[in-house]
Amino acid sequence: xxxxxxxxxxxxxxxxxxxxxxxxxxxxxxxxxxxxxxxxxxxxxxxxxxxxxxxxxxxxxxxxxxxxxxxxxxxxxxxxxxxxxxxxxxxxxxxxxxxxxxxxxxxxxxxxxxxxxxxxxxxxxxxxxxxxxxxxxxxxxxxxxxxxxxxxxxxxxxxxxxxxxxxxxxx
Numbered sequence: 303x304x305x306x307x308x309x310x311x312x313x314x315x316x317x318x319x320x321x322x323x324x325x326x327x328x329x330x331x332x333x334x335x336x337x338x339x340x341x342x343x344x345x346x347x348x349x350x351x352x353x354x355x356x357x358x359x360x361x362x363x364x365x366x367x368x369x370x371x372x373x374x375x376x377x378x379x380x381x382x383x384x385x386x387x388x389x390x391x392x393x394x395x396x397x398x399x400x401x402x403x404x405x406x407x408x409x410x411x412x413x414x415x416x417x418x419x420x421x422x423x424x425x426x427x428x429x430x431x432x433x434x435x436x437x438x439x440x441x442x443x444x445x446x447x448x449x450x451x452x453x454x455x456x457x458x459x460x461x462x463x464x465x466x467x468x469x470x471x472x473x
Contacts, residue, residue, distance in 0.1 A: 329361045330369035335381035338366035340419040342446045343380035349442035350378070355434040375429035378439070384420040385413055392452035395433065396440035399452040412436060414443060416450030 337343070343366035350368045352359050357371035368378035390401045392415055400423075403411040408427040414420045421443050425432040 327358075327360055327372050329363050330367075330374055330377070332362050332364040332367045332369070332377065332379065334364040334366055335379045335419075335422070336383060337381035337419045338364070338379070340366075340381050342419050343421075345445040346380050346421060346442045349445060351438050351442070354438050355430040357430055370435075371429055373429065375426045376435045377424040378421060380421045381419045382413060382422045384418045385415060393436075394452055395436045396444070397448075398436070398440050398443050399448070399450075400436055414446070415452060416448045417443070417446040418449065419446065421446070 347366055347368065350359065354370040354376050357375050360369040360372065360374065362369050364379075366380040368376075370376040385401055388401060390403065393400050393402060398417075399415040400412040401415050403413070410425050410427060410432050412423045412425070412432065414422075423432075423435060423439065425435050
């Protein structure tokens, strides 16, 4: 086969190959958070890992967002409104405080506490580990300065209990 014919054949099938590859993992449609344009979100997005809990990163259609897995197992939105004082359970993973909302199990919603802008991560626990995802996101999310930290009810109220998100200055 001569080179012109070979080049023509490759050019003819190239769009088909690209279309097939794009169909494998379509863009994930998300709504950007209210403060997605905050420069802090840009700092997070450029540091997102290529995979979370062995789930590959996906393309999204909204600013300051991330998605992993096919089917999608982890979603991230930077720029959500920072939560105030709450009785929600708060976990610290690699120096990042996260509030957990488990009301929609098996999907868990984690929101950073004490960081502005706040970041929300939604994990489908049937497909990925929330702990692994938050652990792997800590370096990116940790670029936003922490101004408050989780404390325990005992610290505030004098009685024992799980950590809660009570505004306290960070050290």
